[in-house]
Amino acid sequence: MAKARILSLLYPLLLSALVLNCHCKERKLHVVYMGGRPQEDVSVASKHHAMLHRVLGSASAAKDSLVHSYGRSFNGFAAKLTQEEAARISEMEGVISVNPNRIFKHHTTRSWDFMNVTIDKVGAPQESDVIIGLLDTGVWPEHPSFNDSGFGPPPAKWKGTCMTANFTCNNKIIGARYYNSDNSYYYDDIPSPRDTEGHGTHTASTAAGVEVEASYFGLAKGIARGGVPKSRIAVYKVCWAFGCSSADILKAFDDAIADGVDIISVSLGSDWPDDYFDDPIAIGSFHAMRNGILTSNSAGNSGPFPVTVSNYAPWSLTVAASTIDRKFVARMQLGNGQMFTGITINTFDLNGTSYPLIWGGDAANYTIGSSPDIAKYCITGAMNADIVAGKIVFCEALWDGSGILLANGVGTIMADVLVENPDVAFSWPLPATLISPEDGKSVLEYIRSTENPTATIFYSDEWKDAMAPIVVSFSSRGPSPISPDILKPDITAPGVDILAGWSPLSPSSVYYDDERSTLFNIISGTSMSCPHASGAAAFVKSLHPNWSPAAIKSALMTTAYVMDPRKHEDLEFAYGSGQINPTAARDPGLVFDASETDYINFLCKQGYNTSTLRLVTGDNSTCASTTPGRAWDLNYPSFSLYVEDGQPITGTFTRTVTNVGAANSTYKASLYMPALISVTVEPSVLTFSAIGETQTFTVNVTGPAISQHPITSGAITWTDGTHVVRTPLVVYNYIPGAPYNLDSGESMAPGSTPTFQRSSVYQKIGSIGHRQKHS
16 A cells, blocks of 8 residues: 555656656657858758758758758758757857747737828838848738839849749749748648738738728728838748748848848747747848848837837837727617627618617526536627527627527627727727727616617717827837847837738638638738838838938937827836837937947846857857946936936946038037936037037936936937937836846846736737737
């Protein structure tokens, strides 16, 4: 008995050991990063194969293991390795890092007009030479947004290719590649650059689509177009139904840089903060910057929680999402005449006909173990079809409508206590509207007090939103979880209720099995704001082809529309420098330029040593001559001062501006900051006598100790009477409920779940409808 008892106790441990041993011997995809592109004239693929041959023992095993070779823009490869094999390769000469493959997620036309970018203001002689590379789900090549009528051949600088597997390029879509390291496909995935998800078609047409008549099942009729309609598109399909692989992301960066793109647009990211050397997007965008290419990134959809911003590398542009002056509402009316309005995209017309109205809790399917407490949420399968059929159902949760649809219901009225003030509209597979929790109480009271309750739901109306722009609740907030001295996000752009192109193979609403097909869809996300910024960056690039990535980024940031701070309690941590203003960015007057050397110095000051620095740069860079300290002298177009709780405010920033306006000009500084904090600028007058001339100034910030103060913000503005160059300045020391300690990198409460993993209720619906894609 004693022996049996001992064996019973040991059995779980033995089983765990066997499972662990099995996992250790299982080959999984790893990314081997070897730094910059080799200078010697050798085949990098052959060298990678030889390395694998030495570790795996045979040429055939090496061939089967190797998935990607990176050698066009930087050096490395992706291979299937056991933990032991990965460890052995990590010790080889030239290997900088070996990391397991990771899966990233998407962050998902009135918008360009709202930003005052009209067709007559768009268009430079060089616009058709600008190439935007999009890392996404591919595109639908036959979509009218990508018609190439009037386009000449691709620019001579283009070195890319078109993978013609079920795909044809033209003079608008000049290149297309796809990547799937794990060779893993859902039943409806197509091994091709062709988009079956819709997300990539939406982002590509937002950034660079041509003018086309568009609507979503008759709603939002008008002209849809991208920010730079005459520019070219290069497609890099790295995302599938399951997500986006880090090995594929790096390979796409490698190809895009070598292919000759001008701007890279990346509407995806991680839900968890990584140091720069562990982040494939940060590494890929660093190499892009090194080659003169600006990367535009989505900020993430984990708002409104603080310290959730994604893609925060200072060499890329991080874009939050804000509203435009159009919102979609769907009214519903009860049988007693009461009318309520919900923020919803409803394209079904009941023609004012009233139908029986029930509460979901009264239609519980007891046969499968459901109950009123479950059925009231209208979860799929919890409803009794005999009761629901032919009725409108009131549901106490935001859901995808499938529970009512599959039970033969007519429509749904939803109210969710987690959504008090909806600020983004969703579309559903049946007549639907989302009302406030307070209005929901009135609907439930009517149902319970009326013998034969009825209701109807009206086709959506388009209302003018006079409060726009406002940063939407789901948009991820700053500060940066890694670099508190860099203000993130950088800027905000339209990302709410955006009408743009769509794949006809993708569901047209939040319900994944919605079989209605459409070439245009209205969706929301920082995935949608990112291509607006990418298009704006391409627009600036077309006018100033020789500007550096930092100069283009500076032009977009310093000319942004000032956001109303009264509408945003988290201020710049929501919107950065403000709402993007592409027209003003054409002529910013001054730019804050930065080079690869500046970013290397930044990393060294952040505490990187030579070894960790090379994990990012992949070359022989060194931190030997740099003393770790604050990043206040990185030539960034904003100012961020993190102060430890209870410590006095003190910081000195150094900045250098380059004159890109009038040859002879004088700029004078003006300041805004709450009286508690003192700010001085020296010198406060900058005089230039030539274009390209630079001048340096310092900013000193002082003040008394502050405690538990989330953010105090102000601005420094330079003007010459024609140009206005505005840079925000924030001082902060504590974020209520912050999940991340900016100094230690640990969760604020030991054992607690960081809010990086918490999704807004909008993410819940996005995941229901699009299999974890953050549209």
